[in-house]
Amino acid sequence: xxxxxxxxxxxxxxxxxxxxxxxxxxxxxxxxxxxxxxxxxxxxxxxxxxxxxxxxxxxxxxxxxxxxxxxxxxxxxxxxxxxxxxxxxxxxxxxxxxxxxxxxxxxxxxxxxxxxxxxxxxxxxxxxxxxxxxxxxxxxxxxxxxxxxxxxxxxxxxxxxxxxxxxxxxxxxxxxxxxxxxxxxxxxxxxxxxxxxxxxxxxxxxxxxxxxxxxxxxxxxxxxxxxxxxxxxxxxxxxxxxxxxxxxxxxxxxxxxxxxxxxxxxxxxxxxxxxxxxxxxxxxxxxxxxxxxxxxxxxxxxxxxxxxxxxxxxxxxxxxxxxxxxxxx
Amino acid sequence: xxxxxxxxxxxxxxxxxxxxxxxxxxxxxxxxxxxxxxxxxxxxxxxxxxxxxxxxxxxxxxxxxxxxxxxxxxxxxxxxxxxxxxxxxxxxxxxxxxxxxxxxxxxxxxxxxxxxxxxxxxxxxxxxxxxxxxxxxxxxxxxxxxxxxxxxxxxxxxxxxxxxxxxxxxxxxxxxxxxxxxxxxxxxxxxxxxxxxxxxxxxxxxxxxxxxxxxxxxxxxxxxxxxxxxxxxxxxxxxxxxxxxxxxxxxxxxxxxxxxxxxxxxxxxxxxxxxxxxxxxxxxxxxxxxxxxxxxxxxxxxxxxxxxxxxxxxxxxxxxxxxxxxxxx
Numbered sequence: 001x002x003x004x005x006x007x008x009x010x011x012x013x014x015x016x017x018x019x020x021x022x023x024x025x026x027x028x029x030x031x032x033x034x035x036x037x038x039x040x041x042x043x044x045x046x047x048x049x050x051x052x053x054x055x056x057x058x059x060x061x062x063x064x065x066x067x068x069x070x071x072x073x074x075x076x077x078x079x080x081x082x083x084x085x086x087x088x089x090x091x092x093x094x095x096x097x098x099x100x101x102x103x104x105x106x107x108x109x110x111x112x113x114x115x116x117x118x119x120x121x122x123x124x125x126x127x128x129x130x131x132x133x134x135x136x137x138x139x140x141x142x143x144x145x146x147x148x149x150x151x152x153x154x155x156x157x158x159x160x161x162x163x164x165x166x167x168x169x170x171x172x173x174x175x176x177x178x179x180x181x182x183x184x185x186x187x188x189x190x191x192x193x194x195x196x197x198x199x200x201x202x203x204x205x206x207x208x209x210x211x212x213x214x215x216x217x218x219x220x221x222x223x224x225x226x227x228x229x230x231x232x233x234x235x236x237x238x239x240x241x242x243x244x245x246x247x248x249x250x251x252x253x254x255x256x257x258x259x260x261x262x263x264x265x266x267x268x269x270x271x272x273x274x275x276x277x278x279x280x281x282x283x284x285x286x287x288x289x290x291x292x293x294x295x296x297x298x299x300x301x302x303x304x305x306x307x308x309x310x311x312x313x314x315x316x317x318x319x320x321x322x323x324x325x326x327x328x329x
Numbered sequence: 330x331x332x333x334x335x336x337x338x339x340x341x342x343x344x345x346x347x348x349x350x351x352x353x354x355x356x357x358x359x360x361x362x363x364x365x366x367x368x369x370x371x372x373x374x375x376x377x378x379x380x381x382x383x384x385x386x387x388x389x390x391x392x393x394x395x396x397x398x399x400x401x402x403x404x405x406x407x408x409x410x411x412x413x414x415x416x417x418x419x420x421x422x423x424x425x426x427x428x429x430x431x432x433x434x435x436x437x438x439x440x441x442x443x444x445x446x447x448x449x450x451x452x453x454x455x456x457x458x459x460x461x462x463x464x465x466x467x468x469x470x471x472x473x474x475x476x477x478x479x480x481x482x483x484x485x486x487x488x489x490x491x492x493x494x495x496x497x498x499x500x501x502x503x504x505x506x507x508x509x510x511x512x513x514x515x516x517x518x519x520x521x522x523x524x525x526x527x528x529x530x531x532x533x534x535x536x537x538x539x540x541x542x543x544x545x546x547x548x549x550x551x552x553x554x555x556x557x558x559x560x561x562x563x564x565x566x567x568x569x570x571x572x573x574x575x576x577x578x579x580x581x582x583x584x585x586x587x588x589x590x591x592x593x594x595x596x597x598x599x600x601x602x603x604x605x606x607x608x609x610x611x612x613x614x615x616x617x618x619x620x621x622x623x624x625x626x627x628x629x630x631x632x633x634x635x636x637x638x639x640x641x642x643x644x645x646x647x648x649x650x651x652x653x654x655x656x657x658x
Contacts, residue, residue: 057530134572178532191576201386202576203507209573214565214591221594223572236543243463243552244538245574247520247531262543265550 025171028164028322034277035319037312038168041275042175045251052273054251056176061252062242062263063169065183065190065207067297068256068279069198070161071150073288075110076296077157078189079121081144083113085128102127126227130210133222134188141192155326158197162279163327164320165254169198172252180250182206182242184234184259188225206241208233234259239266256281261302268309276311278302283317286327354500357493357651363606364648366641367497370604371504374580381602383580385505390581391571391592392498394512394519394536396626397585397608398527399490400479402617404439405625406486407518408450410473412442414457431456454515455556459539462551463517470521484655487526491608492656493649494583498527501581509579511535511571513563513588517554535570537562563588568595579603585610590631597638605640607631612646615656 029035044052045059066072086096086105096102101120104112113120129137150160169179181190181200187207194200211226233241239262242250253260253267256279264276280299281290291299306313316323358364373381374388395401415425415434425431430449433441442449458466479489498508510519510529516536523529540555562570568591571579582589582596585608593605609628610619620628635642645652 060532134576187573187576203389203574205576212569212572214569216594221568221591221598223569223595239550239552240541240543243541244516245532247463247516247534262550265545266552269550 025174026164026167028167028320030319030321032319034312034314037275038171038277041252041273042171045273046175054271054273057178058248058251059172059175059177060180060246060248060250061172061177062180062182062206062238062246062250062254062267063165064255064257064260064263065181065185067281068162068254068260069165069169069181070157071287072297073290074151076185077150077160078185079124080148080151080157081141081189082124082128083110084144084148085140086124089128122229126210129186129189130225130227132225134212134225137188137225138192141189145193153324153326155324158193159326160324161197162320163322163325165279166198166325168254169200173199177252178204180204180206180242180246182233182238182263184208184232184237186210187233206233206245208237236262238263242266251275253277254279255302257297257299258302261305264302264311265305268311276306276309278306278311278313280313280315282315283320283323285317286323287316289317354503355493355496357496357649359648359650361648363641363643366604366606367500370581370602371500374602375504383600383602386507387577387580388501388504388506389509389575389577389579390501390506391509391511391535391567391575391579391583391596392494393584393586393589393592394510394514396610397491397583397589398494398498398510399486400616401626402619403480405514406479406489407514408453409477409480409486410470410518411453411457412439413473413477414469415453418457451558455539458515458518459554459556461554463541463554466517466554467521470518474522482653482655484653487522488655489653490526491649492651492654494608495527495654497583498529502528506581507533509533509535509571509575511562511567511592513537513561513566515539516562535562535574537566565591567592571595582606583608584631586626586628587631590634593631593640594634597640605635605638607635607640607642609642609644611644612649612652614646615652616645618646 026035045054047053063069066076083105086102090096090106096106101113101116101124105124145156145158148157149155150157153160173179179200181194183190185207187205187209190205190207191202194205195202209230211228211230212223213226215222215224231237249270250267251271251273252275253264254277255264267274268276281288283289290297291303355364374383376382392398395405412434415431419425419435425435430442430445430453434453474485474487477486478484479486482489501508508529510523512519514536516534516538519534519536520531523534524531538559540557540559541552542555544551544553560566578599579596580600580602581604582593583606584593596603597605610617612618619626620632
C-alpha cells in the first residue's frame with residue numbers, strides 16, 4: 001500500500017506546498033512588524049465598506065529606485081554606467097586624455113573623480129547622456145545592462161534588485177495598486193529596464209531629466225537629448241513631480257534615504273489610509289550597512305522623521321530572509 | 330395568439346435593437362472615410378497574429394482638448410474661467426479698477442483685453458491660477474464648472490463636449506487603448522473635469538503647467554502654485570512632453586489645429602500601424618466654421634500636412650450626425 005500511494009502522497013504534498021506559497025505573497029519577508037504593517041495596510045484599503053477602503057484608481061504607490069528597489073553601492077549604478085561610457089567613447093575624444101574629470105576616469109582614479117565634486121559628475125553625465133535620441137540612449141543602456149557586471153557580486157546590475165521589493169511590487173499590483181517609480185535617477189535610464197525588471201511600464205517611471213529639443217532632420221522628426229539639466233527628481237522635487245505628473249497623492253510610498261523624505265511626508269499628510277516605509281540598510285554581510293554618515297544614500301533626517309511619525313522601517317538584516325534572488329547560488 | 334405573443338415580440342425587438350447598438354460603437358459618426366479609417370485602424374492593431382497587431386501596453390492614444398474634445402469658441406474656456414475669476418476676485422483687489430488688463434475685464438471690454446496681446450492674457454492667467462494649492466485650485470475650477478454657462482449654448486461648459494469624440498474615447502479604451510489628453514490647456518484645470526467628463530484619469534492628463542513650490546506650513550506640507558510659467562504644452566512642446574511623461578510614442582493622435590501639428594508628425598513617423606486625425610470645424614450652424622484664418626484654433630499648416638501625409642480629416646458637418654449630446658433638446 002505504501003508503495004502504491006507513495007507517488008500520490010508526494011504529488012499531494014507538492015500541491016499543498018504550492019498552495020501555501022500562492023497564499024504567501026511575500027515569501028522573502030520574515031514575519032515581523034514590517035511585513036505585518038504591509039499586509040494590514042493592504043487589507044485595510046481593499047476591504048469594501050470598511051472605513052479605510054480606498055477605490056482602486058486612487059491606490060497609487062510610489063517607489064524610490066536606488067537603494068530601495070536595487071542596490072546603490074559602491075556607486076549609483078547610473079554613475080558606473082557613465083564611467084563605462086567615458087571609457088567606451090574615449091577613442092572618439094582624444095582630448096579627454098588631458099582633460100578632467102575624464103583624465104581621472106580613464107586612469108581609473110575614482111578618488112580624483114569624486115574630488116571634483118558635483119560639477120565633475122555632472123560633466124561626466126552630460127558627456128555620456130546627451131547628443132542622441134531617447135531611442136538611441138535606450139539602446140545604449142540596454143546594451144550596457146546586457147554585459148556589465150556589478151563589481152562585488154559579479155552579476156548583471158538588473159539582478160542586484162531586492163527580491164522582497166519585487167514581491168511587494170507584485171503584491172500591491174495584485175491588490176489593484178498602480179506602482180510608480182519616483183527616483184533621482186534619469187527617467188530614460190530607468191525606462192530601459194523598469195518594465196522588464198520591475199513590471200513598471202515607461203509611463204509610470206518618473207525621474208530626473210535633461211532638456212530635449214524637437215528637430216526635423218531629412219524630413220523626419222526627432223527628439224534630441226541636450227546636455228542641460230531640466231529637472232532633479234530628488235527631495236522636494238519628488239512630491240512636486242508626483243503632483244505635476246500623477247496629479248494624485250500616493251497612499252503608499254517607499255524610500256531609503258533623505259532624498260525620499262519629502263515624498264514620504266507628502267504621502268503621510270494625505271488620507272488616513274496610508275503606508276510610509278523606509279528600507280534601512282543594516283546588512284553589511286549580504287549587502288551593505290549604512291545610514292547617517294553615508295555619502296551615497298544618506299539616511300539621517302528621514303530616519304528621525306520615521307521614528308517621530310511611526311513610519312515603517314525595514315531592517316534588511318532582520319526583515320528580509322533573502323535580499324537578492326541569486327543568494328545561495 | 331397575437332395578444333399573447335405581443336409583449337414577447339416587443340421584448341425581443343428591444344433586445345435586437347440593443348444588441349445592434351452594442352455592435353455600433355460610434356453612433357454619432359456618419360458612415361464615410363473618417364469613420365472607416367478609425368474602425369479599420371482599430372481592427373488592424375487588435376487582430377492577433379496580423380502584421381499590424383500592436384500589443385495592448387503600446388496602444389497609446391493622445392488627444393488635444395480645446396477644439397478636439399470640447400469647443401474652443403468664442404474663447405478658450407479656460408480664458409473665460411480666468412475672466413470670471415477676475416470678476417469674482419475684484420472686491421479683494423481694488424487696485425484692479427485702475428490697472429490694465431483687469432480694468433478692461435471688469436468693464437467687460439474684451440476687445441481692449443485682447444489688444445493687450447499675450448502679455449495681458451498671461452497676467453490674467455497668473456493672477457487667477459496661482460497663489461493656492463492644486464487641491465484648492467481644483468475646487469475653484471469645479472465650483473465654476475458647476476454654475477458657469479456657455480454664452481451661446483447656455484449649457485455648462487462640460488456639456489459642450491463633442492459626443493462623437495466621447496464615443497471614440499470609449500471605443501478605443503474598449504479595445505485596449507490608454508487614452509491621454511495632451512493639451513495646451515493647464516494640466517490642473519483639465520484634471521478638474523477630465524475624469525468625470527472624458528473618463529481620462531488625472532495621471533493621463535498632460536498640459537501646460539506653472540511652477541510650484543514645496544512648503545511646510547504649521548507642520549503640514551503643502552504644494553503652492555506660483556505665478557510663473559513652467560512649460561507650454563503646445564506645438565513642439567507636445568511631442569517633447571509625450572516623450573518625457575509617457576515615454577512611448579503614440580500610435581494614434583487626434584488634434585484640430587496647428588498646435589497639434591508636431592504631435593501628429595511624431596505619431597505619423599512612428600510604427601506602421603498608426604492613425605492621425607484632424608477635426609475640421611466645418612459646421613457654422615451647429616458649431617463654428619473656421620480654419621486657416623482663425624485667431625483661436627488656427628488650422629493651416631496642419632491641414633496642408635494632413636493632405637500631404639494622407640491623415641484622416643473629419644468634417645464636423647459631414648462626418649458627425651450629432652455634435653453635442655444636448656442637440657435637439
